[in-house]
Amino acid sequence: MTFVFQVDTFTLMEFTAEIKKATEPIYQKISKAIPEIEWPSHAPYIYKINKLKKEKNAVILAHNYQTPEIYHGISDFSADSLALAVEAARTSADIIVMCGVHFMAETAKLMSPRKKVLLPDMSAGCSLSSSITGKDVKNLKKKYPGVPVVSYVNTSADVKSETDVCCTSANAVKIVNSLGVKKVIFLPDDYLAKYVATQTDVEIISWKGTCEVHEQFNDEEINEIRKNNPGIKVIAHPECPPDVISASDFTGSTSGMIKYVKDNQPEKVMMVTECSMSDNVQIDNPNVKFIRPCNLCPHMKKITLPKILDCLQNETNEILMDQDIIEKARKSVERMTEIGR
Numbered sequence: 110m111t112f113v114f115q116v117d118t119f120t121l122m123e124f125t126a127e128i129k130k131a132t133e134p135i136y137q138k139i140s141k142a143i144p145e146i147e148w149p150s151h152a153p154y155i156y157k158i159n160k161l162k163k164e165k166n167a168v169i170l171a172h173n174y175q176t177p178e179i180y181h182g183i184s185d186f187s188a189d190s191l192a193l194a195v196e197a198a199r200t201s202a203d204i205i206v207m208c209g210v211h212f213m214a215e216t217a218k219l220m221s222p223r224k225k226v227l228l229p230d231m232s233a234g235c236s237l238s239s240s241i242t243g244k245d246v247k248n249l250k251k252k253y254p255g256v257p258v259v260s261y262v263n264t265s266a267d268v269k270s271e272t273d274v275c276c277t278s279a280n281a282v283k284i285v286n287s288l289g290v291k292k293v294i295f296l297p298d299d300y301l302a303k304y305v306a307t308q309t310d311v312e313i314i315s316w317k318g319t320c321e322v323h324e325q326f327n328d329e330e331i332n333e334i335r336k337n338n339p340g341i342k343v344i345a346h347p348e349c350p351p352d353v354i355s356a357s358d359f360t361g362s363t364s365g366m367i368k369y370v371k372d373n374q375p376e377k378v379m380m381v382t383e384c385s386m387s388d389n390v391q392i393d394n395p396n397v398k399f400i401r402p403c404n405l406c407p408h409m410k411k412i413t414l415p416k417i418l419d420c421l422q423n424e425t426n427e428i429l430m431d432q433d434i435i436e437k438a439r440k441s442v443e444r445m446t447e448i449g450r
Contacts, residue, residue, distance in 0.1 A: 122150075122153035122154060122157075123153060124149035124150075124152055124153055125153075128152050128153050128156045129149075129152065131156055132148075132152040132155055132156055132182075135155060135181065135182050136148050136152070138181055138392060139177045139178065139181045139182070139392055141391070141392065141395070142177040142388045142389075142391070142392055143177055143178060151178040151182065151414060154414035154415060154417070154418050155178065155182040155183055155414065157418055158183045158414065158417055158418050158421060159182075159183055161418070161421055161422060162183075162185075162204075162206070162421065165203070165204055165421065165424075166201075166202055166203045166204065167202055167203065167204035167205070167206055167421060168185045168186070168197055168200050168202035168204070168205055168206070169183050169184050169185050169186075169206045169208060169417070169421075170184065170185070170186050170187075170193040170194075170196070170197055170205065170206065170207050170208060170209065170213075170217065171183070171184035171186070171187040171193075171208040171209070172187075172188075172189065172190060172193065172208060172209035172210075172213060172409065173187065173188065173189060173363045173367070173383075173385075173386045173389060174209075174382075174383040174385050174386055174406050174409040175187075175208050175209070175385060175389075175409060175412060176385050176388070176410070177385070177388050177389055177392060178414060179208050179412065179413075179414065179417070180385070180389045181389065181392060182414075183208075183414070183417065184208065185200075187389070188363075188364065189277065189279075189362065189363045189364050190209060190212070190213040190216060190262055190263070190277075191216065191262050191277050191442075191445075192364065193207070193209070193213065193217065194213070194216045194217040194219070194220040194221070194442075195220060195446070197217055197220065197221055197224070198217075198220040198221045202224065203224060203225060204224065204225045204226075204227060204421070204424070205217050205221060205224050205225070205226045205227065206227045206228075206229065206417060206420060206421055207226060207227070207228050207428075208229065208412050208417060209228075209233070209409065209412070210233045210234055210235045210238070210408045210409060211228060211231065211233055211234055211235070211238070211265075212235055212238040212262075212263060212264060212265055212266075214226055214227075214228040214428045215265060215266040215428060215430065215438075216262060216266075216269075216442065217428075218266075218428045218430060218435065219266060219269070219435055219438050219439040219442055220439070220442065222435050222439070225424065225427055226427065226428040227420050227421065227424065227425070227426050227427055227428070228420070228426045228428060229411075229412050229413070229416035229417045229419070229420040229426065230411040230412055230413075230416050230426070231426050232411060233408045233409070233411040233412060234408050235263055235320075235408055236318070236319065236320060236321040237261065237263040237264070237297055237298055237318045237319070237320050237348075238263055238264055238265050238268075238297075240297045240316070240317070240318030240319070241264065241268055241296055241297040241316055241318055242265070242267060242268065243265070243267035243268050243270060243271045245268075245316075246258060246260075246268055246271035246272065246296065247271055249294050249296075249314075249316075250271070250294075253292075253294055253314060256290075256292050256293060256294050256314065257273040257274070257288050257290060257293050257294070258271065258272045258273045258274075258293070258294045258296065259272070259273065259274055259275070259276055259281075259284055259285055259288075259293050259294065259295050259296070260272040260274075260275050260276070260296045260297070260441065261275070261276060261277070261278070261281070261295075261296060261297060261298050261301060262275050262276065262277050262442075262445075263297075263298065263320075264296065264297060266430055266434050266435070266438040267434065267438075268296070268297075269437075269438035269441045269442065270433075270434050270437035270438040270441070271437075272296075272438075272441040273288075273441060273444070274288070274441055274444040274445050274448070275441045275442050275444070275445040276445055277362060277445075278301060278346065278347050278348065278361075278362035278363070278365075279361070279362035279364055279365055280445070280448070280449065281295075281301060281304075281305050281347075282305055282308045282309055283448065283449070284445060284448055285305055285309050285311050285313075286309055286311065287448050288311075290311065291311060291312060292311065292312040292313075292314065293311055293312070293313060293314065294314045295313045295314065295315050295316075296315075296316045296318070297316040297317075297318030298316075298318050298319065298320065298348055299315050299316060299317050299318060299319055300319060300320075300323070300324070300347070300348055300349060300350055300351065301347050301348055302315035302316070303315070303351055304347040304351070304354060304360065305347075319348075320348040321406075321407075322348075322382070322383050322404045322405070322406045323346055323348040323349045323350075323353075323381070323382065323404075324348075324349075324350060325404050326345075326349050326350065326353045326381050326404070327350065327352065327353060328352040328353055328355065328356040330402060331343055331353060331356040331357065331379070331381070332356060334379055334400060334402060338377050338379075338400055340376060340377060341375075341376075341377040341378065341379060341400060342358045342359070342373070342375040342377065342378045342379070343356065343357045343358050343359075343378075343379045343381060344357060344358060344359040344360070344361065344366050344369050344370070344378065344379070344380055344381065345357035345359070345360050345381035345382070346360070346361070346362070346363065346366065346381060346382045347360050347361070347362070349381055353381060357381060363382065363386065366380055366382065366386075366390075367390055370390055370394050370397055371393070371394060374394065374396060374397055375397060376397070376398065377397070377398045377399075377400055378397055378398070378399055378400070379399070379400045379401075379402065380399065380403070381403075382403065383403065383404065383405065383406045383409065384401065384403040384404065384405050385405075385409070387399045387401050387403060
C-alpha cells in the first residue's frame with residue numbers, strides 16, 4: 110500500500126514498502142519520540158537524503174537542538190557546533206550540510222575552507238550571533254586597549270575575525286584562565302559571562318547578548334517542578350540566567366549535560382535547554398524519565414527534512430565568505446582548539 114503526503118510546499122513523497130523496510134530500524138530507535146502516524150511523512154525524506162548523501166560524498170551534521178528525525182535519522186555527526194565543525198573537517202567529504210544555524214555553517218566553513226558548506230535555510234539565525242558585529246568588537250578594543258577578546262563560538266565569522274580566541278560553553282573558563290591576564294572582554298552572552306565570572310578571578314567585561322531560548326527560564330518554574338517531582342535532577346545550560354543556575358543541580362554545556370545524564374542515569378531529569386535536546390537524549394537513555402518544561406528555538410526549527418533534501422539535491426544555500434575573513438576568523442578558532450575543550 111502506498112501513502113502520499115504533502116509537506117510545506119515541497120514535492121509529494123511516497124511512503125512505499127521499500128522505504129518502510131529501509132527506514133524501519135531508524136523508526137524503532139526513535140519511536141518513543143515520533144508517533145507512528147507521523148513516520149510516513151518523514152521516512153521518504155530520510156530514505157532519499159541518506160541515499161543522496163552517499164552519491165554526492167556529503168556529510169550531514171546535526172546540532173543537539175535538531176528534531177529526532179534529523180538528529181537520529183540522517184546525521185553522520187550529532188553534537189554541539191564546534192564538535193560538528195571539527196568532525197566534518199576530518200572527513201574526506203566534498204559537501205557539508207549543516208543542520209543548525211548560520212554561525213554554525215560559517216564555523217564549519219572556517220574549519221573546511223575547501224569544502225562546499227550548505228545550510229538548508231539561510232534565514233536560520235541566532236539571537237546571540239545577531240546581537241554583536243565585528244564593528245562592535247573593534248569599538249570595544251578601542252575602549253579597552255590591550256584587553257584580549259574572548260568570543261563565544263555562537264558568533265559570526267565577522268566577529269570571530271576580530272577575536273583573539275574563541276570558546277565554547279564547555280571550555281569558556283579554561284580559555285579565560287589560559288590567557289594569564291587580569292581582565293578579558295567576553296562576548297556576546299551576558300549570562301555565560303556572569304557564569305564564567307563566578308568560576309574565575311579574571312575580571313570579565315561582558316556584552317548584553319542573550320539566548321532567546323535560555324533567557325525565558327526562571328527559578329520559580331524550576332522550584333515548582335521540584336515540588337511536583339521529588340528527587341528530580343535539574344541540569345542547566347550556562348546561557349541561563351543566574352537564578353536558574355543557582356536553582357539547578359548541575360550546570361554544563363550541551364555535551365556536559367548529555368554526559369551527566371549518561372553517567373548518572375537519574376530517575377527523573379529536567380534539562381533546562383532547548384526541547385529537542387531532551388527528546389534526543391532520552392532516545393539514548395530510555396531508563397531516564399525526562400520532565401519537559403522547555404523552550405523551542407525558532408531558528409533551529411527552520412531546518413526540516415524537505416529543506417535538507419532540496420539543499421543537498423540542488424546544492425543551494427552555499428556559505429560563501431571573503432578569504433581574508435576566513436583566515437582571520439579561523440585563527441581564533443584554532444587557538445581555542447590548541448588550548449583544548
